[in-house]
Amino acid sequence: MADAMRYRELRNSGISEGEIRGRVDRGQLWRPFNDTYLPATSARQLPHARLRALLVRLPPAALICRQSAAPLHGFGDFVTRTTDHRVHVLLPAGVPRPRLRGVVVHETALPAEPCLVDGVWCTSPARTAVDLARTSGRIDALPVLDGALRAGRCDLDTLAAEVALHSGLPGVVKLRELLKAADAGAQCRQESQLRLIAIDGGLPRPQTQIKILDASFITRYVIDLGWEESRVGAEYDGRSHLTAERAQHDRERHNWLAAQGWRMRYFTAVDIYRRPRHVVAVLRQALA
Template sequence: MDLYSQAAELPWRISIDQQPAHYRQLLNAGLSAGAISWRSNRGRLHRPGHGRYISGPDSPGLWGRAQAALMDNPDAVLGFHTAALLHGFGVVPSNNIHLLTLAGSPFPQRRGITSHQTVLRTAPPVSILRLPCACASRVAVDLARTLPRLEALPVLDAALFAGAVTQEELLIEVGRHDGLRGVRAARELVAIADGRAECRQETQLRLLLVDAGIRDFVPQLPVRDAAGRVRCRLDLGDPCRMIAAEYDGSSHLSQQRLRQDRSRHNWLEQQGWAMRYFTAADLYHSPETILSTITTARRSRANRRPQRSTSDDMP
């Protein structure tokens, strides 16, 4: 399960490599062509891009590859997937370095680099680890416009979860994109984005319900015990009907986690919650099963009174 908290922590774990150098710079520093070739063949020099080298025992990471991509593009900034990683909401993976350039500007066509030309002028770049990045709201909306719907909402939720953007900033930014491809879908997703979700599958499960007209489920709904303490949180909870929709990922397969889940389930059932569990197979291959299960539960609990212990936590 890809937790949004892991994405939010990633920028603090990115290592800074040595500054990339052009082939000509290495020659000017006194290395011969043979010495460059010898070091490259033995892993002393690494080539993150054509004609660019980084010295060190390890292959260059994100920082070094991003610097190498920017070397010949001083007017470009990091955007899309790469900037999302640096802002702390990189929940959609990409092996390439993504650059954002104005339409009409020269842009690289090299292996490992994806260049996005845009007619929408970027705001002054944000410096993250000395790398120029598009601002977080721009990155989030760019991805929301261009990714499939099921991948786009997790980006927005993760950006809110990480504190990289606010809902108001997203609304302002999506307005700046009027007329661009995908902006209508992005505007719809911004309206339902919620920073309380904790992982991609929780967001996707909520999106499935919202698209079916079911909007009563609250992400990470707290459930309190008789003393008023938060005993647990539900992935998605309908506090009026007391129905929970939980995603069971691979983290739930250990014996210790199974014991904890059983204890949690029994306690919630005793409090009156109807627990419904779904897996990746349900979410990605049988979404109609999820909708049928939730619809049946809603019908059976149509007149359920809200649980007092969670009503104070409603948005």
């Protein structure tokens, strides 16, 4: 048994009810969902074993989607993190909805192209990004689009085509506008949000990943976000525990950039989520 099987399939293979219970108790079998079993070795070795096991319990048309599909495509870190660990599943309208603990079913009348990633059938990268961004707030939607682009699984044209397919649905107008600001250069969710705050605050659109060259024309540092012509940089500072070595590196970097005429401004999660006006005011003053 290399992949997920249901109780009936185990019994038909000649394993008794008592032996099934015994294997579960001994840790030889893993039961991620009721009536779904995986050998412990497969659970450890197979990528996304829990999702593969879940698909055994669902209708054939089911696809892993939204928050649960984003990590499969490489941009899960750009999705707003919550304590909700439920699996999100997409089903065509009219298909009976299974009732499983820990599973959220989304019905859709819009056909979704199946995509196979590590043995898991899921929505395509563009569909995953659009479904997520369309149903998220503005501050959380842009990071999803940035993440999809950064992962290299789709481009702006693919995202725009997917948005067009969703025409008339809630959140689509917002996405058409945000696509103009989407950028594959963002390295994390907060960088995307910091860039959006600047744009929404009426500042010129900042550049991403600005390479700063030394006297030998070799890249010395890279600034996450900034305005090269004005020599103003903005970065998200999410480090909660700095080592002495890292602190020294950051001081050297800051001093070197300052010597080159760069005015660096650093912002925390508190600034981004609670004081966006402060962020805009600080950047506007630096640009002025």
